[in-house]
Amino acid sequence: MMTICTYNARTFASEASVEDLMMQARKIKYDVIELTETRRHHPLHTAYDSGEELFLGTCDGRGVGGVGVLVNTHLAMNI
Template sequence: MTLTKLRICTFNARSLCSQARFAEFQAEVDKIKHDIIGIAEVKRRGSGRLNLPNDAVLLYAGHDNKTAEGVGFYVSPHLKSRIAGFNAISPRVAELLLYVDRQDRMLRLIQVYAPTSTHSDNVYNAFLDDVSTLLARRQRGQRFSQTIIMGDFNAKIGMQQRNERALGRFGFGVRNERGERLADFCNN
């Protein structure tokens, strides 16, 4: 069976490190029509997979020694058999691969949580390098039907500028410095 329609969204959880916060997250998730939720600010230690009581799966990437930042994916029960892989690149970048058909084509989802403007340019550049490295990496024989990059970019893109091919015309507001850097990254 080929996957033809998926409901994919992103959610800033602000923390899933305690039972109380996880219960709040679960209550919010139950209100969302979704197949996959990319999560920013997971704030769990290490990387791993949790098989949840509702039969969903949480895949996450965080720091080994602290509960800060973190990204992950919440995968609905009907899709967990299609998970082809999860790659925790850093506490700010992770990849989920899902089989979309019987020919082993995959959907590639990349979840990000970018550093805020309070972080140095070096930290932001390291984040962009992680995304670039992941985009350039492909295992032998992998065929991606589509790649989707989603998450919290902590940037204001604003309105599309002249000659930008990677950004759509539905931006809003004024672009900030991080938005400019993100737009340059997307256009290259």
């Protein structure tokens, strides 16, 4: 069974907000967390030492929207 979560980020424009997501995610059991309203102007792909991978897309020119996904350690190697 796969555990898929959703999270309305409201913004991931700052590094602090991304780090907060990672701290919160480590407190729950998940395989994939789908992220909405990331509002980033530049894409981001980060592989953490723990094996988790974070993919964030961009928002539109007005700073609206944006999606991403956080993949847990055991699934990241399959991407």
